[in-house]
Amino acid sequence: MRIGSVPAAIIIAFTSVVIASSSELADTTTSELKKIVVSATKQARSIHDIPVSATVIEREEILHSAAKNITDVLQFATGVQVKCPVGMGEGVPSDIMMRGIPGGLTSSRVLILVDGIPTNLSGTSFLLLNQIPLEVVKKVEIIRGPFSSLYGANAFSGVINIITEIGDGRPAVKLAGETSFPFSAAHNYGVEGRQTGMNFWKESGELTYWNISAVAGGGNERMDILAAGGARTAGTYIFSDSAFVRNGDRKYSKSAENHDYTDYRLFLRSGVRLHENAKLNIHMRYLNSELGFGKTQTTPDADILVKGDNFLAGMYLDFSALENLHLKIGGFGRLTGGEYFDRADSVTGIIVPTTWDVSSQDVQGEASAVYTPSDVVSIIAGADLLWSKITFGALKFRSTSEVRPGEKEIVERFRNAGMYAQADIKLPYFNVVPAIRADYHTEFGWMISPKLGASSRLLDHLTLRTSYGNAFRAPSTLELYSDMVVGTYKIEGNPDLLAENVQAFDCGFEMDFFKGVTVQSNFFYNKMENLITIDFDEKVINNIVGNGNLDDARSFGVENEITWNPLRSLKCSFNYTFTESENLRYEEPLDYIPRHKGNMTVMWADTLGPGVLRFSALEGFAGRRHYADWEVMPNIKSKRVGNTVVTSITPQFASLEPYFLTNISCSYTLKNKHEIALEIQNLFNAEIEQSGGTLLPGRFASLKYTVPINF
Secondary structure, three states, X not given: OOOOHHXXXXXXXXXXHHHHOOOOOOOOOOOOOOOEEOOOOOOOEEOOOOOOEEEEEEHHHHXXXXXXXXXXXXXXXXXXXXXXXXXXXXXXXXXXXXXXXXXXXXXXXOEEEEOOEEOEOOXXXXXXXXXXXXXXXXXXXXXXXXXXXXHOXXXXXXXXXXXXXXXXXXXXXXXXXXXXXXXXXXXXXXXXXXXXXXXXXXHHHHHOEEEEEEEEEEEOOOEEEEEEEEEEEEOOOOOOOEEEEEEOOEEEEEEXXXXXXXXXXXXXXXXXXXXXXXXXXXXXXXXXXXXXXXXXXXXOOOEEEEEEEEEEEEEEEEEEEEOOEEEEEEEEEEEEEEEEEEEEEXXXXXEEXXXXXXXXXXXXXXXXXXXXXXXXXXXXXXXXXXXXXXXXXXXXXXXXXXXXXXXXXEEEXXXXXXXXXXXXXXXXXXXXXXXXXXXXXXXXEEEEXXXXXXXEEEOOOEEEEEEEEEEEEOOOHXXXXXXXXXXXXXXXXXXXXXXXXXXXXXXXXXXXXXXXXXXXXXXXEEEXXXXXXXXXXXHOOOOEEEEEEEEEEEEEEEEEEEEEEEEOOEEEEEEEEEEEEEEOOOOEOOOOOOOEEEEXXXXXXXXXXXXXEEEEEEEEEEOOEEEEEOOOOOEEEEEEEXXXXXEEEEOEEEEEOOEEEEEEEEEEEEOXXXXXXXXXXXXXXXXXXXXXXXXXXXXXXXXEEEEEEEO
């Protein structure tokens, strides 16, 4: 009999409470102090003092979960919906959606920062989140609501800032190795028609997930450095024998052949103190990845592949010019390249393997100043300038490298300049934070983004907050100019696209109760205009999918979160988000936005013998989600209005079943910091269709061993 996910999680939680009731948490467990948030105001502030809804995921929660990527961490956060069509793979759009604002086929409406540096590629929608090793992440700040007033484009529905560790203390190295080999071999043993003898072990090894990583760091009052590197490969990132696929209303399984993934990651963060009031910070990141995405089903057959390279280097100088004036100046450069091996029709109408490439170069410079004339007022002002160049290669036939007739290389350049100012005013009973930003984009002209927030801390137990603001998202050059081929469909660029806009309001409270109970509740409302979506009018002609500013939409709902620390060794949290969304054009829910979404987390840690035993269980639920299925021929209706025949085209809408997802992790850390961990994702092997046509990976278990080396 299969055990349901919800009862199992309840049993796990109850068992943890019973075990923890007779023990105390070890010294290595992080205590719940006032959390400090940087991203909401670009200044370090207590979470009680910011006028926005925020969630902070701490290092202990990240390292002792079953997460493999940042997206694994985010999918259990309050009000966040993740849609990642390729599991751990990199190189195709991964949508991170908040507050009922959808993602899109070629768009990203959440701004992702790493140490304040944007990871959203200016030319495309791709989010390169795998380049950040979880081992170096200190915390993740999730700021819900629009924030173009500080960050400009892409901060449409919120900001996620991944803050990494800073090297400290004596030099030390931490090595880690991870594998799913015992579990992959056991699974392979049960497969009909498997290999035997040595071929069985070879085949099992090829299907296995392997991950090796190293983190080195140290620092003193003059200099700090933290470096990390790693390589990983998965013979099948879906962790199953076959991939579940939807084609319209039909469901079928396809071979897991060529569903492998490999990446290589390098990370460096360093700081040099030039003077007691000046510090130079250096950031470097590199990612090389290759993703297999099945077969072309052509003659001859070929692999569908996505290959990518991403390199970023940045340098920032922080210094205090005066006692109450702090300045920051610097910038970054980024080089990105990608190759896409897929299929398209030839001049004879036969589908054949093709290749397409894209590259971009971004350079951004910025400067900011924080002026604090008194304990009552703090003012931050700044400016940034982005130069970007993107090159879309011509679509070529893979066998001959000849350019497909009618295709050509496209090179585009643009600039965006922004200026912003924000005041943090502390009045007797509440804080007021007004902010405004002006952006000038070479494609769209001026965009103004105001925001006003207020918060009040009452009796040290209750925080009230509210905010109102506008935000925008500038279309990517992929949406504007690229003619991207996906399978047998061509996504045609539209140079006439307008910037998207959202007006947003929210209000809520946070209350601290007795015995470590904290309750948060936030109401939000978004009015969206000019959303860029698939233009189904173009779909009818020659399988061309166009982009257009077609949709106005709205979303509103309530986010609720409860955290409970009944004992020093135990932390429990539960969050539930209700979202009502509507595409005003079609009077349908927005794509992939669940009306109901909830998560439960139980984390327990205690001393056992010479070390610390930790256990975590995460249970996630997402309700039914609807989406416009552009791969199915839309409904075409014609009616006569006077002497004119008017044709209306409406997409076919599909829905995905609700799902439960259970992840667990168990680790044991010796006093010398050696650690062994068992991590299991999708414990009950639930069949979860996270996006139309693709299943979330099945049950996946791995063993991880970490070895510290101190000098």
